[in-house]
Each structure stands twice: as structure tokens, then as C-alpha cells.
Amino acid sequence: MNGADLIVKFLLDKGVHHAFGYPGGPVLVLYDAIYNAGFPHVQVRHEQGAIHAAEGFAKVTGIPGVVIATSGPGATNLVTGLADAMLDSVPILAITGAVARKSTGTDAFQEADITGITQPITKYNYLVMEPNDLLPILEEAWQLTTEGRPGPVLVNVPKDLLAIQIDPEAVNRSASTYVRHRPAKVRTEHMTEQVYAALAKAKKPLLLAGGGSVISNGGVQDMMEFIRCLGIPVATTLMGKGAVAPDHPKYLGHIGMHGTPQANTALGTCDLLIAVGCRFSDRIIGDPDLYNQDKKRVIIHVDIDNAEIGKNVRADIGIEDDAADFFRTMAANYPADRTCGVFSEDWIEWIDSLMAKKKRYDELVEQMYVPTYPLLPQYLIHRVAQAYKGQNAIVVTDVGQHQMFATQHFPVESPRSWITSGGLGTMGFGLPAAIGASFADRTRPTILFVGDGGFQMTFQELGVLANLQLPVKIFIMDNGSLGMVRQWQDLFFDKRFSHSGMEGTPDFNMIAKAYNLPCGFANDEASLNREIEKCVTTEGPYLVHCIIDTGENVYPMIPAGRMPNDLIMPGMD
């Protein structure tokens, strides 16, 4: 068995029935092994497409997404996706080819030090230099993708090592090199009393569920039980969307720069915050120093990654635990002297005030749902959401205004069904991620909202969609501009719209037709209704080029660096 056969056997043994990749010289032997074994592989159009597709797959399933790329440009094309997966804690195994071992460091053809380049943007990475190290490194890399906080791991394999004969029994068990100093864990079981004591003192508590609550196995069910017992109001982060059912009576929506007024008010004014699986990015907390100033607020931070606890925002109580374990242990230790459903009568006034704010905001939102010409983005998303209500659709976005509108106006019906690039904000993520997500579960519709800018970054992946015939429904929200950039120029640069217009935008329907994909065009209520209907009744992919209002800005908005409760929402007191 050569090194390449060994890699393919390893993947098959792990039950991998997917790999997204693109061939090239140094991985020819690997692609030969893929061919010989009949290993299932999706050939993308660009390596960035491969890694975003693998991310989409991993986000929906929780199973590591596998990516294969050649050395040099193939490997460097993965960089954006690795950084994206790192920030959003997505389990990815990336296998890259490298120049032959004896050429390492000679500036050989297609040599790029990908382990050096990706060191800060992978959870861990390896350059395999000894044949007998290959298998143990693959084993360790696979395990690392999902162990603790998930993330991307890269294994770089020189091309001569792919061709060399390796005895699968003669493995070097000491090749594993992942060693990390870890401080002692403070697990929930030692902290339940302290947490309940803080809850008993609180008048204005808030539970904040981050992406960690969604990706923790069983975390969401356990969290719902915790919320039910306590009757505590809950908000989610952008990455936590989908964790709580949209119509849950204690759900305030999501926090952050474009989050709901009730969720942001709660975050800004609570006296007890229990944050689970969130890293307090600047997009949710504004200026952490300002937030830290209120010393009366008690902050309980639960995260599986100890390095996140207290990193941006001080933690009065830090708990290093998996979200599911935290919620389960807390619920199991619910104090006998407290009524289940209402932990504290003191919270009623606080919850009522937040719900009143929610009611007022919902009324304002309702006013946005009117058919106009040109179409309002809020209305468009609302109409699509209505059409797919009850179908548990997977909702994918690219990055920009449409992403925020989708967050606000598309009620996601279950966990792992909201796929977006949160931490890195990667334009071009949407289409390949939607392909990967739909590949993971083609029994559900996958809906992609993408801007005219972001779509043009990776639209070559339409070829993959056409090949696979996945039920991905694409709504290109064409506002003739790089909308989010335009919005900031409008609000903070005195309307100097420097290079945020989009000239030379192609006819997206002609592009879809070139790939033999069914498509349509919508610019008013009637055409939108017609196209949504076609999306629903067409079995496979469908693309709708939608013209929307250029000047519509995303509100609510918290100006950068301000407190959550400094939110601007026209019409809201």
C-alpha cells in the first residue's frame, strides 16, 4: 500500500463518504488512489469552493468536512476557508500535497510553506516527513477536528511520500505531536451552587446562547430544559441562531450590531449574564472595556475552550465545560426549594419589560413587510420564509446586508440549519457552503441568500450544483452595490460612495442558463410570487435574480464600539 492508498483507506475506515477537492501534480498519486478505490469525491471549481462546501457539510452534520488540494496555489486557495473555519469552530480535515521531501525549502515548482502560512489559522497542522508517521498523524488530526472546541486541521503530505510503500502495521505511534498546556478544568459540577446563588440574587438575568450551544452534542435539548426550569429570558448570538425556536415565549431574538432591540437592551442592562459557547466578539459586545465597566453585573462565562473565558469580557464565574454538560448538570441540580418554571418572582417585571419591547419591535417589523417597487429586502426574505414555513429549510447566507436581513427576517426552525460566515465574514462563502449543506442533507430545501457582490466571488461553483442537482434555491439580492460598504459610507462617510457601486454586473440568468440551471427574475410583488412558486415546485436547484432597493439600510444598528443598548432603530423609543 502506498501513502496515497493509506490515506484513502484511512478516510473510508472513518466512514467518510464525501471529500471536496481539486487535483494537481503533487496529488496525482492521491487522485489515482481515489480513482482506484472509487472513493466519493466532489470536484469543485476552485479550492476555496471546496473548503466552504466542506464547512457547509460540517455545520449541518457535525461530522468533519474533508478537503483535498494540491501543493502551492491549491493549498494557498484554502487559506480563507481555514481562517473562516477557525473562527467559527468548524471541524475540517484538509489534506494538501507538498513538494517531494528532498525539494523542501528549495523554492521548487509549486512549493508554498502551507504549514507555516496556516499555523495561526488552523487548530493544528502537520508536515509529514516520515512514512510511518502518516497514519498516526491522520488519526490524531481527525480526532483533533472535533475534540473539545472543533476547528480545522491540516495535514501536508509530500508527493514522494504519497507514492512510497508504507506498511500500515509499522506505524510510529510517537509521531503524534499535539501537546498543549491546559490549565485544570473548572467543570459545572463544582459550580452549580455558585451559579444558583447568583441567579437567586439577580433581578435582571439573561441567558446568552452562542454557536457553542448549537454545535455541542445534545446542547440544545438540554438548554431548552434549563430555560423551562428557570423561566429565564434567552438571546442568541449570530452563530447561535436556530438554537431556540423562533416562537419560544422566552426568546428575545439575537444580539449584536444588527440584533433585536429587546435582546440588545437585555444584554446592555442585565445584572446577571450567563453566556454559553460564545466568545464575545466585537460584533456583539461593541467595546468590551465599556461593557466591563459595569462592575455590578455578574458575568458567568461557560466555554469548552478555556482560552475564551475572560478573554474579551471579564468572567466573574468561569466554567470550562461543554454546553450540553453545563445545561444538563445545572438542570439536574435544580434547587428543591424553587418552583420549576419560575425560578424567581423578582424577574417578572424585567421579563415583562423585555417582552413589551419585543412586541413594539415586532409591530415595526410587520410594517416592513409590504410589497414595494423596487422590492424591500425585508419583504423578500419574509416572503421566502413564509413559502418555506414548516419545511425545516437550511438557510445559508453570504456576507453583507442580505446576511443581516436574513438573520432578522428568516425564522430558522431547527439547530444546525443556519449556515453563515460569522467570525471572518467571508464574501464568497454562500454558494459553496450551500452546496455542502445540501449535500449533507438533500431531503430538506436549502435556501441561499447572496448579494450581487459575493455571488460574483465564487459563482463558478454553479457547475458543481448543476452536476449534483441539489435542491439549492438561490436568491441573488441585487441592490447594484456592495450594500454593506455602501451603508457605512452612507452613515459614517457623508455619502461618499467610494467603489461600493457595482458596475458591469452580468445578467445572472444568462449565467445560470449557461450552466443549464433553471432560473428566473423578480423585481416586483407579482414576479417575486411567481419565482418563489417556481422554487417550491422545482425539484432541484433554482436561481432567482432579484432586484431590490439600493438605498435600504439594515436597522436596528449599534454603531461600532458602542454599548448594546445604544442601538438605533427608527420608530422605536
Ligand SMILES: Cc1ncc(C[n+]2csc(CCOP(=O)(O)OP(=O)(O)O)c2C)c(N)n1
Ligand atoms: C472577501 C471579502 N472581501 C471584502 C469584504 C468586505 N465586505 C463586507 S460586506 C461587503 C459588501 C457585500 O456586498 P454584496 O455581496 O453585494 O451584498 P450586500 O451587502 O449588498 O447584501 C464587503 C465588500 C468581505 N467581507 N469579504
